[in-house]
Structures are given as C-alpha cells and as structure tokens.
Amino acid sequence: MMGRSHALSGWCAGLAVAPLVGLTSVAEMVPFAAATAGYALLPDLDHQGASAARLLGPITRLVSGAVRAFSGVLYRLTKGPRDEEGTGKHRHATHTLVAAVLLGFLAASLGDRGKWAVLAVAVTGFVLAADVLGDWVVLAVLAAAGWSVTGVGPGPSVADAVQAGLTQIGGWIGAAVAVGMFVHCLGDSLTRSGCPWLWPLPIRGETWYEIRLPRPLRFSTGHWFEHVVIVPILTVGGVLLLPGAVQLLQHLFDATTVWLAGQS
Known part of the structure; x- marks a missing residue:
C-alpha cells in the first residue's frame, strides 16, 4: 500500500487547490488540506489490508467487503472485450x-447543509489522514485555528475559528473529497499496475484501461523509490505550500545573509 504517499499527495493537493476555490485563510486551508489527505486514502477501501479498511475494525471491514463486491459486479457488467479476466475488486x-x-458531489451536498455536516465529512478525512500520517494532522488543524485568532484580542476562541473555517469551506468540502480521490488515482498511475481512472471510456478494447507511465518510469508499490524520493519530495512540498511558509523561509534566509555579512 502507498498509504503515506497517497496521504501526503492529498495534503499537497489540498493546499494547492484551496486558494483556487477561494479558501485563503489558515483556518480554511489547513482543514481543507487535512480532509483532502484523508480522502486520498479512501479508494483503497476496496483492499482489505488497507488502512481505510482496517480503521474501525469489523465496521470498515464490512464496508470494504461491500465495496469489493460492488466493484466486482460492476467490472463484470462493463468490461470490454480486451479487459483481463480478473475479479475487478481492487x-x-x-x-x-x-x-x-x-462522491465529491455527495459530500458537497452535505456540506451545503451547514457547518456540522461539513464537520462530519471533514473529521472523517482527518481520522483517515491521522491513521497514516499521525496525530500531527489533527494538531495542525487546531494550530491553524489558534494561529488565525492570535492577536485579535478577547472574542473569538480556537473553537470559534474552527467553526468559522468550516462554515467558509461549506460545500467546497466536496472538492476535498474529489481531489483527494483523484490524486490517489494519479499516484497509482505511477506504479506498474496502473489505474483505470478513465473508466468507462473505451481504450484499445478495454473499458478498464490502466493508465500508467512508460515502462522504464514505473515502480512497484512499496519500492525504495517511493520511500527515498517520492515521500521526501511530498513532505517538503507539503511544508512549502503552507500559507506563509515561503515568505517565512525568505525572511530567515535574508536574516541569515545579513548576520553572515556582519560576521565577515
């Protein structure tokens, strides 16, 4: 499983997409990115060994079984003449x-019902992300809310900031779900098995045609390339995409340059 890579790519995608849909404050962007990170793990609910399938024990295993059964039936009903004779479950x-x-539209319709519906969808994403990336995901959401109310004097609390951020996200929580799931598909397209994310578009006689990189560029799930190259790149990207991170690094660089000049 590429759990960590998927979640980190979802985090990066969430931070990149948030400003495009008008979410620009820290209290909006970080929860949006955390939810996107979690939903980037959701497609693997069709694999019983994935973190999404093991998260709540027998409950998510039961859901996983239902998803696998549905996927198998859909595959048999829609496969093209050149699709392989597989189960179609994963x-x-x-x-x-x-x-x-x-699923993005479904989440968006729920998000339009108010902050509590957004909270329910977002928390599901937070839990999925925290299970793979660690509790820092939830702490990041709380820290972002705390940062957004720092220096404003008495009045809004961290809880108020969280609620305000979720209210602003609203139906855009559906974008977090859709972007997370699609980023997962793109990640799987980097592997040797590929990913049939263009279904049901027929390609070369296959409706489940696996989109993938040219053969020399593919790697296996869990390969050293994923851990040594992809995860570090995504980690650095996930930090640099945080609001204000680049400016902070620029200030630190300028201050260091001035200090070194003064020492010479």
Whole structure:
C-alpha cells in the first residue's frame, strides 16, 4: 500500500487547490488540506489490508467487503472485450474519476447543509489522514485555528475559528473529497499496475484501461523509490505550500545573509 504517499499527495493537493476555490485563510486551508489527505486514502477501501479498511475494525471491514463486491459486479457488467479476466475488486470502481466526482458531489451536498455536516465529512478525512500520517494532522488543524485568532484580542476562541473555517469551506468540502480521490488515482498511475481512472471510456478494447507511465518510469508499490524520493519530495512540498511558509523561509534566509555579512 502507498498509504503515506497517497496521504501526503492529498495534503499537497489540498493546499494547492484551496486558494483556487477561494479558501485563503489558515483556518480554511489547513482543514481543507487535512480532509483532502484523508480522502486520498479512501479508494483503497476496496483492499482489505488497507488502512481505510482496517480503521474501525469489523465496521470498515464490512464496508470494504461491500465495496469489493460492488466493484466486482460492476467490472463484470462493463468490461470490454480486451479487459483481463480478473475479479475487478481492487483498483477498479473506487479508482475512477467517476467515483471521485460522484462522491465529491455527495459530500458537497452535505456540506451545503451547514457547518456540522461539513464537520462530519471533514473529521472523517482527518481520522483517515491521522491513521497514516499521525496525530500531527489533527494538531495542525487546531494550530491553524489558534494561529488565525492570535492577536485579535478577547472574542473569538480556537473553537470559534474552527467553526468559522468550516462554515467558509461549506460545500467546497466536496472538492476535498474529489481531489483527494483523484490524486490517489494519479499516484497509482505511477506504479506498474496502473489505474483505470478513465473508466468507462473505451481504450484499445478495454473499458478498464490502466493508465500508467512508460515502462522504464514505473515502480512497484512499496519500492525504495517511493520511500527515498517520492515521500521526501511530498513532505517538503507539503511544508512549502503552507500559507506563509515561503515568505517565512525568505525572511530567515535574508536574516541569515545579513548576520553572515556582519560576521565577515
């Protein structure tokens, strides 16, 4: 499983997409990115060994079994003449752009019902992300809310900031779900198995055509390349995309340059 890579790529994508949908404050961007990180793990609910399937024990295992069964039936009903004779249970129904868009619209409709609906969808993403990346994800959300009210004097609390951020996110929580799931598909397209995220578009006689990189560029799940190259790059990117991070680094660089000049 590429759990850590998927979650980190979701985090980066969330931070990059948030400003595009008008979410620009720290209290909005960080919860949005945390939710996107969690939903970047959701497609692997069709694998019983994935973190999403093991998260709540027998409950999520039961859901995983239902998802696998549905995916298998859908595969048999829609496979093309050149699709392989597989079960269609893993990397199929949940690993498509169609699934990402549909679940995104569902989450968006829930998000339009108010901050508590947004909270329910967002917390699900937070829990999924924290299970793979660690509790720092939840702490980051609380810290972002705390940062947003620092220096404003008496009045809004961290809880108020969290609620305000969720209210501003609103139906855009659906974008976090859709973007997270699609980023997962793109990540799987880097591997040797590929990902059929363009279903049901027929390609070369296959409706479940696996999109993947040219053969020399592919790697296996869990390969050293993922841990040594991809995870570090995503980690650095996830820090640099935080609001104000680049400016802070620039200030530190300028201050260091001035200090070194004074020492010479």
